[in-house]
Amino acid sequence: MKALVVYESMYGNTRDVAEAIGAGLSSRVTVEVVEVSSAPEVVGDEVELVVVGGPTHAFGMSRSSTRADAAQEAPVVSAGQGIREWVENVRLPAAVRAATFDTKVIKPRFPGSAAAAAAKRLRRKSVRLIAQPMTFYVTGKQGPVATGELGRARRWGEMLAPETRRVAA
Numbered sequence: 001m002k003a004l005v006v007y008e009s010m011y012g013n014t015r016d017v018a019e020a021i022g023a024g025l026s027s028r029v030t031v032e033v034v035e036v037s038s039a040p041e042v043v044g045d046e047v048e049l050v051v052v053g054g055p056t057h058a059f060g061m062s063r064s065s066t067r068a069d070a071a072q073e074a075p076v077v078s079a080g081q082g083i084r085e086w087v088e089n090v091r092l093p094a095a096v097r098a099a100t101f102d103t104k105v106i107k108p109r110f111p112g113s114a115a116a117a118a119a120k121r122l123r124r125k126s127v128r129l130i131a132q133p134m135t136f137y138v139t140g141k142q143g144p145v146a147t148g149e150l151g152r153a154r155r156w157g158e159m160l161a162p163e164t165r166r167v168a169a
Contacts, residue, residue, distance in 0.1 A: 003161070004040075004047045005033040008054035008083045013143040014103045017136045018053055020150040021101065024157020025051070037080035042091045049130070049160065050092065052122070053101035054083040056114040056135075073142070083114070087121045098122050099131040099160055101153075106137040106146050131160060 003025045007018035015035070022033035029049070036054070043050060054061060061084040100122065102114035115133030122129065136153055137146040 001029040002047050003029050003031040003049040003051065004043060005031060005051040005053070006036055006039040006083065006086060007033070007052075008036045008086075010055055011142045013138045013145050014053055014055050016145050016150060017101065017103055017153045018051075020153035021051060021053070021157035021160075024154040024159075025049075025161050027158055028161035036083055036086050039086055039090070041089065043093060043096065045093045045095075047093065047096060050096055050098045050127075051101065051157075051160065052083055052087060052098065052118050053103070054114045054118070056102045056104045056110075056112055061114045061117045083118055084121075087118055087125075092125065092127060094126075096127060097130045098127045099129060099134070101134040101136060101156070103136050103138050103145075105141060106139060131156075 003022075005018050005022045005025070007014050009015035009018070018033050022031045025031040061082060098119075100115040100118040102116075102118075104110065104113070113133055113135060115135060119129055119133045134156055136149045138144065138149075139146050
């Protein structure tokens, strides 16, 4: 069994959450955590679960213009394509399952969700989602990740792992 966690991160917060999710998953399955520009364009049949996450920009997934705006403020982790482009173009195995997550500023609470938008696009590709889209919070635009969120991300990863095993049975 193998899981693939693909993330987009501007300031490193979403990367930290993705790594925590991967750590939770790794307690039960083999997992690879990759930044979106290094993610495969074709996911192999050995991957049973794909977890996709990114920051919420302008009420949804980032666009090239919102990534460019972020890059003007500080060096960014994901300078190339985002999860929007990756989800649109990736070829996934027919039996793969998925889950999505995002990061958002804790205050003020803006509407919108990159995770919900990614989930919608995955469903359009006939991918079965095994969990509701999940949001993890950061304390400010550039972070850091809010207290307790990395532990919550790890526990969410642990919760996703049994779903992967059940699908394989």
